[in-house]
Amino acid sequence: MLKRISTIKNIGTYKDCNGRQSQFEKLTLVYGRNTYGKSTLGDIFSSLNSGESTTLSARKSIPDDGTTQKVELNFLGADGKKEIKAIFNNNDWKNKLPDHLRLAVYDDAFYHKNVFLGRTLTRNTKESFSDFILGSQGVAEAENIAAKNKELKEKKSDLKKLVQSEFSKVDDLKSFIAEPVIADIDPTKEELDKKREEYALLNSQKKASKAIRERKNLFPLKVATDFSEAVTAINTVLKTGLDNPHEAAKAELNRHIEKHFVKPEGAEQWIKQGLSLLDGDNCHFCGQAITPQANELLDLYRQCFDDQFARHESFVKTTIERHQHLLGANWLEKLDSSIASASLILDSYPELSNEHEIPDTVKNIRISHEAIQGKIEQITLIVNQIIEAFTAKIDAKLANPKAEFETVEAAELDQQLNDLYNDINSLNTFYSSFNKRANEFKARFEVDQIEKDLERLAQQGKDIALKIERYEKNDACNEHISLSKSICDLEGDIPKLKESLRNEQSAFLNLYFSKINKHFNDLGSRDFKLEYKPEPLGNKPIYSFKVKFKGTGIAESDLDKIFSESDRRSLGLSIFLASLDSLEDEVLGKTIIVFDDPVTSFDENRVGQTHSKLVKLADRCQQVIILSHFKDGVANFLKVHGFSKSDIALIEIKKNAQGSYLEVGNKSAFLKSAHHLNTEELIDFVERNIDKLSCKPRVYLEEVLSLRFSKQIRKKQITNESLSKRIDALSEEKIVSQDIAKQLHDWREELNPEHHVWMDDDIENQRTTIASFLEFVFYELVPEPVGEV
Structure with missing residues (x-):
């Protein structure tokens, strides 16, 4: 499995990243905010998987100082001890993925290539989808059929060109090719020359007589009046x-x-x-x-x-x-x-x-x-x-x-x-x-016999010329015979190969699509069912899918209206997961699987189901690496699965003035709520651990009231229209005393971002203010003891 990303240089936001201390585990979560370099990591894995370097070459850091791009990935060897490096340098992977490992990457590129381009299916996405799901189950056969179809088109084109270039003046090509080839060409050419001389002599007489007969007469002149x-x-x-x-x-x-x-x-x-x-x-x-x-x-x-x-x-x-x-x-x-x-x-x-x-x-x-x-x-x-x-x-x-x-x-x-x-x-x-x-x-020049003799000589010359031409075009005739036979054979073979391929793949596709439907339903798209369908056009036999919603077939042109964005993304993930299910256990056990933001929905059910599938998948494969910019999703993953599995690593992508870098993440910090983190920040500010607040104290006050008195607020149905009205309602319902309500109003006004007392104050005075504010929140803000709550 991947142990560490030791070096990334001059690629995207990674100007000079040293990640040797950030160790990957069996299941590794990599969190990074947008623009921090998460997608760049995905591109690195995709480039390693395909061996194609264009994507990385186009991602040179800005400004480009001419530093050579470099990536070093450390993988555990087959013995589980020695580390083997995959190295990208000078626009090429010098050392590739170790032979004992496989790599599978699910990212936006996979989705747009194999499922939907934007929101629609295209011929290219269907072809890629077909290649992906078939894998070794018939891709070679499909490629063979495509090659034969291509060969058929090429041979038909060659035959057409041959006819145009060599036989354009032949009236009956079939008879011409069937004409026997003469043994000796020289006597036949001499005979043709004699016929031509006879014809030329006779024709000169004919031309002279015709030209004379066609000469004009003089017409009488008239003078217009x-x-x-x-x-x-x-x-x-x-x-x-x-x-x-x-x-x-x-x-x-x-x-x-x-x-x-x-x-x-x-x-x-x-x-x-x-x-x-x-x-x-x-x-x-x-x-x-x-x-x-x-x-x-x-x-x-x-x-x-x-x-x-x-x-x-x-x-x-x-x-x-x-x-x-x-x-x-x-x-x-x-x-x-x-x-x-x-x-x-x-x-x-x-x-x-x-x-x-x-x-x-x-x-x-x-x-x-x-x-x-x-x-x-x-x-x-x-x-x-x-x-x-x-x-x-x-x-x-x-x-x-x-x-x-x-x-x-x-x-x-x-x-x-x-x-x-x-x-x-x-x-x-x-x-x-x-x-x-x-x-x-x-x-004197009306001679009918000249025409008859010319016709006789012309026919004799054509017959002799045909024999000569057949002799001279014997190679072209043989090529025509060969091309015609090849075309006939291909036209007979291709339908048989297609039928054989369909029969071989039918059982596999039925099983594969049942897996897609199971994952698709598990991930929340329960009313959909997918079935495979062959695409009729093109050289290569390919398969796409048709969709039913609650049992009713959906036209391909209407899929963008029926599928939500979550449905489309879940479908892409389901197709990818089904392909992993189709692998043999030994092959899957060698596979490192990288997921780049596999969860795009905020639906808790979809999120939870996706995480559960990835955790179960990690038990069967070599390693699962999840790249995400969804912090709450990472926190949810750790909250649900972080304590049941000891081999989960969290790595954060961070960024400073020099660029992005990798750092072992703090799992505990991810599990803290936003309110908890804000509380720690305010305390750090008072204790001079930080000099600047990102959270707003006035907003924090609203959160405190919502959390501290959530039961009373719900029971009394207190409005959330404004902080001022909420404070008044808490006082009127005797949830807080009038004195506390007055202090709350004082803090509401003093902590207002537009209030110059807070914004323009000296930092030390601000620290004093926040210290007093926290003292009030933690020790003085208590419910009114009198009255029902």
Whole structure:
């Protein structure tokens, strides 16, 4: 077992700890407050157990002065006398745990790794849980299955890569691999070369004939007329004007209505409707002939309602909008581009240069092209001038549609276009002659037999190439055959191994989980039952647990709502204890078990049950070491078990300016109550053993009253609302005399932390005050003798 921790240097709060005097026993309690280094000790044991040093290397003391980290643990040898050291130095365990001992550590790392990560189960925690509970009972088999699953995936991946890299162009891979391998490659390659030469020769003829047949013909040129039409239309609009007597007639009509109509409202509509009813020279209502004077009035009406101007304005705007965008030179650019395309087509027929008549036709076409392109340049200049002239006139016309404007001169454009039309008609005649001869030339190359021969040679070449490729890829084919066979074997083996493993582990897991449930119920979680379940995913067969609460299954996602923190921690401890129960007695007898704060609940039942289990475990194993920062828990342990067992050691982690250190603990001090310790502190202060008080005298006075008169307070149901009211109630119920009550009030006020008489007093005066206070508490504070208590 571990006898002592002789050295800890430059690790956490242990700057330079020498613990040789602090001897460990069969059951050892190590108490240390938070931040004093309890968890560091746990990490040291975990590092020794795993052999992993990262945790300790990361725990260098701050500030780091460069001192080498070092740990020395002294274990008793197999003979029980000689001490053997496990040494950590230079980031490595030079001497490890002695061979005759085993080490098991229960700490936060165990809980988060094997049970819950935070408050949830994860794939990693399930896998670690499975490995932990199975131990030697199938972990090797599970690892074998995982290795085979991994191998299966790798071989499938290798096969896929092989197919992609070596056989991506093979259509029927199965047939390709089954193809017999030729004995001699050289004659076959020579045969393939001959077929390729035949194919290339024939294919060149085919390509030439196809390219010739696909050559384009010349298309007749056309000159767009949109620009000319737009010029004509817009010039027509510019020279069109309109005299408008409409406004004068409107004014005359208004005067007529004012003079002859009693109610002018609706008069215009009535007159307008009457005009629509006139038919001939007679009145529509009375049949009499309409007089000249009446006709003059009717003419006035007609002029008033005439919409000629509106129609004219609409005509102007619509005509301009329809034609203005056509005033551009892009039609000339298209014509020039068509000529350039025609020249390229001419160049694609070099064979016709030896044909009769064609050279003259080609020459005439090229001359015509040059002439037409020259005219295009001249027309482009004229077109740009016309566009510029129209721009200003159009804006003016749109601003005043009634006015007449001079038209844009287009006679020169018309002449040039007329010449262009004639030239293009002549050119199209040349085009027609050229196309006729070109079609005759292309017709010579319609040969169907070429295609048939090429297909025959291509198939023969593929057959020969397949034989060559099969010969060259023989190694890849053999690899494919080997991988396929391995994959087939693995796919057959893995399910059988899984089934065998499940059968082997079933009985073990049933027994293991019955042990977990027993510990879990013993530790206070009585309504829960755990059952094992296989996890379906992943390479490696693993087991997790399902939970029932009062017989009802709980979804894994709801465990954090059902389990309290105490339940989760108790479950972790139960799993750990069940693993120890599963060990053979000989193995358990060699095992040193370290518990880092195994009790996290303040439930007395859980605490007591946990302590009892650890005491019983110590009788069966090599040694139990309990690390705790829970002082009351340590005190409770010593109170219940400290006197029944002589081999319990208490070691305290203490801290000074230099760092933490280990010291043999005072068991008696741990068993004293807080009130007892406060009493001793006050006495030590009066007797000058200490110069500073951590307890508050006024709070101590409250505790004295609660303890001294607890029976009376309970019987009389005296309130605990405030110290002042409690003193008054004790006096009113005649539990203390009025004089004692007055002294109590005096002490309450004098010992008040906010009272300057106490806080600001000289230390010697404070000692005198505390001496008088204790004299009052121990000798004068007595119950009132009169009255029922």
